[in-house]
Amino acid sequence: MKTSLKLIATLPALLLLASCSGTNSPEKTDAAPQADSNTNKAQSSEVMRIAAAANLAGVLPAVIDAYQSEEAHNPDAVSTPKPKIEVTYASSGKLFAQINSGAPYDLFLSADQDFPAKYAQQQAAANVTVQPPFTYARGQLALYSSNQDISTIKTLDTASLQQLFITQPNQSKTPIKITLANPELAPYGASAKAFLQQQGIYDSLNGNKTIIQAENIGQAFQYAHTASTDYGFVALSQLISAKVSPSNYLILQPGSYPAILQDGIVVSDSAAAIDFSHYLQSKPAQKLFADAGYLPVKADHAASDSAK
Secondary structure, three states: OOOOOOHHHHHHHHHHHHHOOEOOOOOEEEEOOOOOOOOOOOEEEEEEEEEEEHHHHHOHHHHHHHHHOHHHOOHHHOOOOEEEEEEEEEOHHHHHHHHHOOOOOOEEEOOOOHHHHHHHHHHHHOOOOOOOOEEEEEEOEEEEOOOOOOOOOOOOOHHHHHHHHHHHHHHHOOOOOEEEEOOOOOHHHHHHHHHHHHOOOHHHHHHOOOEEEEOOHHHHHHHHHOOOOOEEEEEHHHHHHOOOOHHHEEEOOHHHOOOEEEEEEEOOOOHHHHHHHHHHOOHHHHHHHHHOOOEOOOOOOOOHHHHO
């Protein structure tokens, strides 16, 4: 993306970036850890701006930290200055809309494959050459209750879900509430909806106003974690990051819902963004994702470790 020389052209995009960066929500902007003044790491004056899906809030800071300090373990990278990094977290659909409206991001990390693919298609139609989308993680869904032990349930099938969501609440005469992220904007919400539809209970739950729709997966986790809802379909990575007891959540079988393959795409001419996109697919970064609750993906740029 080229920044216009005219202030009147840049002001809307800058205001848009500022408006999507809060301080107390999943849609916040976090600066990456700064270089230690006692090291000999070269520091770049460049700022790389990342638009990241809300589910990444628990793992991306650690990945950025590892990337920034990589040269301490890789002598070949000492002469390569690392950029300052700013991150905005939101639903993938919201970030995609911001990018299309001119928000000055350099890298878009979506929670699905569709939005990066759409961006690439749009640029191709405009005869603009861009880096191809890349897969950096595969997310996992979990059913979470902050105030109930659900570890006795061995399998999440139609019968067990009926017991949790329909039969049990009717017996107690207490309306139950379940949250999931907006399926239109958040891939985790779309997969949760597809899972409930496959079990044949989505329509009844939605018709009874049992489902509380959150704007993104970060808000869905907040609703469930604060017991504003009885249950929440959230990302396993969020539960691991918050150190939630395993007795309070059940991991959905990966084959029981559409795979949450998460793609990214470079949306500017930033060399730093290209470099970081390669790092996301490297073995060190993939280990961080796996430790955080993501399923492994094949690194397309495994050789990039030695190329830095």
